[in-house]
Amino acid sequence: MSIVAENLSWGVRRRTIVSDVSLSVAPGETLGLIGPNGSGKSSLLRLLAGLKRPASGRVEINGEDIAAVPRKTLSRQVAFVQQSAATDTNVSVSDVVRLGRTPHRSALAGWSEGDEAAVRDALERVGMTSRRKQAWQTLSGGERQRVHIARALAQAPQVMFLDEPTNHLDIHHQIEILRMVRDLDLTSVIALHDLNLAAMYCDRIVVLHGGRIHACGSPAEVLTPRLLKDVFRVFAHVEATADAARPHIRFSAD
Secondary structure (H helix, E strand, O other): OOEEEEEEEEEEOOEEEEEEEEEEEOOOOEEEEEOOOOOOHHHHHHHHHOOOOOOEEEEEEOOEEHHHOOHHHHHHHEEEEOOOOOOOOOOEHHHHHHHHHHHHOOOOOOOOHHHHHHHHHHHHHOOOHHHOOOEHHHOOHHHHHHHHHHHHHHOOOOEEEEEOOOOOOOHHHHHHHHHHHHOOOOEEEEEOOOHHHHHHHOOEEEEEEOOEEEEEEOHHHHOOHHHHHHHHOOEEEEEOOOOOOOOEEEEEOO
16 A cells, blocks of 8 residues: 655644655555654654644545544554553463454454454464463563564554564564564555664655654665764764665764
8 A cells, every 4th residue: 555645744732743744655665764863753653654633734545535534444454563562461472463353343243263364374474373372471572572563464454654663672683573574565664763774674764853854765865974964963984785775874983
C-alpha cells in the first residue's frame, strides 16, 4: 500500500510540533524518519498511522483518506509498533501475539483456526515459534521486540509503522530487528536514532528538524557532512561503501 501525507500540521496548545509536512511512501518501501530529539518524529509517525488527528492536512493510504476510514477497518490495514511495552501480567508469548487478531474478531466470535494460523505465521516470521509458550517476563529486550512485531503481523497489515524499534537494544539485536523488518515485504515507516542503521536498512530517509522536513532522499543524498552539522550539530565523515546508495558515517571530534 502507498502512503501520501499532504501539509500535515499538529501541535499541543500553542506549540507546533509537526508543521506543513508532505511526503509519500511507495508500496513495499521502507522509509526512515530521523532527526534530533524533539524534531517531531514520533508525532509524525502517529499522524501517519491515524493515532493522532492533524490540526490540518490529510493522510491517504492506498488513495483513501484515513480520516474517513472506520477505526477497526484501519486497524486491519495498519499496524503500529511502539518503542517498548511492559506488563506485569503473567502472559505467554502466544497470548501477546493473539492481541493482534482483535481487529479481525467481533465481540462474540470464538477463536478460529484462521486466527490461530495468523498467530502461528506471525511467530514463524519473527523466529519465535519455539518460544510461543514462554512467559513474557522471561524474554530479553530483543525477543520482546520480536514479539511486538509478531503481534503487529498477526493483524495481517499492509503497512507497518515502527517508533524506534531498536531503542535500548544491543547492536546485534538492532541489526537483527531492522533486517527482519526490511525483509517483511510490507510498506514500512521507521523512526530511528542511529543514522548508520537508517542508511543500512531504509530505502529513503526523511530528515525532520523543528517539525519540518529538512531533507528527503536516498541515504547517500541525505546524509552529507553539511546536513549532519546543520541538523545534528556534529562533525562527521561520510564514507562510500560497496553499495553507493548506503554510505557509512564516521563521527569525529572536530
